[in-house]
Amino acid sequence: MVELKLASVSLDKTSRISVLVLEEEESEAKRIILIYIAEPEAHAIDIALKNLRMPRPMTHDLMLNIVERLTGTVTAIHINDYHGKTFYATLKLKSDSGEYDIDSRPSDAIALALRCDVPIYIEEALIEQHGLFASELNENKNMVLDLDVEPL
């Protein structure tokens, strides 16, 4: 398991689809994972990244409020599978009654992770297979906007 940090949420210039740029937390040659996501979740992630205060709870705020009121805690999120061009994730949850894994889209899981400051992990085999080196992208993260990545 490798810890990732969300470097940015960008827009793929060609496809006009939002893309998450996740970067390896440790190690010198940081590998990067790109995950294409839908617009509402990109918005939810962007709000959290920019620490914007919204007048009303957004959907992922509501989710976190509910988890906390029901005395649960989100402990981590794992990006743990990839097939058919889709990344899969698991929400690690703890409550009085036990520990649970809940299937989630990575976008929802990351929107939640940013709101409760929990680590984002990815399976070693996945980053091995889908990771890119920063040098392959360019020093500038915005370079991702020019990437000719096949969109979902």
Place this chain on the structure above:
Amino acid sequence: MVEVKIEVLTIDSNTGAPVVILKEKEGDAKRILLIWIGESEAWAIDNQLKNVDMPRPMTHDLLKNVIDTISGKVQSICVNAFEKTTFYAKVTLELNGEEYEIDSRPSDAFALALRCDAPIFVDEDVIEENGFLEEEVKRDKDKDVDTKDILENLDEDVVKNYTV
């Protein structure tokens, strides 16, 4: 509190924004309440109203799965306040015999209630003040109008109160 149902989810052709039309469940003269909502929450409501099967859990499916997993239960949701142009709601949850009330936008609460088969309520004061009978607000009093077409037939002053 009065129980309502989501009668229609439609688009307000003036603003392009989605609107949920709630209608009282019981009674002879059923009042309706219009709530303008965001686009992504409208999708979440629409998918559930139409029973669309998605390949992956959408955000409100995940929310339901989270609640189910920790053995919580959504008992009901209630639109319980209106300030300026914004309706407020609360979600009532039950866990181990304890009740919890959580502040929510009405749209999220509707999307969740539909997935959990939980009843939707509106505070009597809120519907008294903001609800209306269709006959009252129709431009053409003599014309029969289907609820889904009510928006086009509403007095413009009514709409103004609820849109930004």
